[in-house]
Amino acid sequence: MQKKLLGEERRTMLLDLLKESREPLTGSELAAKANVSRQVIVGDITLLKARNEPILATSQGYLYMPTTAPAALAERIIACSHGPGDTEEELNLLVDHGVTVRDVRIEHPVYGDLTASIMVSNRREVKQFMEKIKTTNAGYLSELTEGIHLHTISAPSEKALDEAEEAMMAARFLIEQ
Structure with missing residues (x-):
């Protein structure tokens, strides 16, 4: 024992x-x-x-997560909008461009800013995330805001972030600014 x-x-x-x-x-x-x-x-x-x-x-x-990162990563926040059925496609699109999706954030009318860690960097992690959503019967934060949400994304370079953003725009997941 x-x-x-x-x-x-x-x-x-x-x-x-x-x-x-x-x-x-x-x-x-x-x-x-x-x-x-x-x-x-x-x-x-x-x-x-x-x-x-x-x-x-x-x-x-x-x-x-140690406070000193081994390498500097480019990071930005993107504004997105889509239904729950497009979440896996959105996450896969981002990780396929070498991007880590760090979190999801919404602005709730009562609680203000709500942020949840996602931390997915590849398709395997996206699959695990999606399976966890399904097996726990959890909802997405974005369901509270009719699909509107923010993601903090990071990558080794600004170029990777730019390419991911372009792909998100082509897929109509980004909110045009």
Whole structure:
């Protein structure tokens, strides 16, 4: 029987696992390693975030995002509009141009700006994101705003962002400015 890790010892182990991993780790994976429930892990991650640890919750799991990036990335925000049925096509179009879709943001009439991390960079991650939406029966943030939303996108170069934006315009996913 595996020893159940307690409190600070468990949070230290979680932080070490996240720092060492290049891939997102799910709450269930972390729970199994610490011999606790997934809900305990959710609480631990919340406490670590409160200590300003750069942990990002994505649809694929938790990522440790160090403050100093190894290479400077070009980044911009794009304004989009489409129905829920076009989400997978939109994300695939962006990642096929070498772009990472970092988040989705909407302006809600009651809550103001709402942002959710997406962090997809390739078709495999888009597929995982879409499967998670389907299996959890979750809605898209953009459904709250009749399809209007923003994405923060990043890429190794401005040229890649320009090409992705042109493709989004051709697909009629961008809101013309």
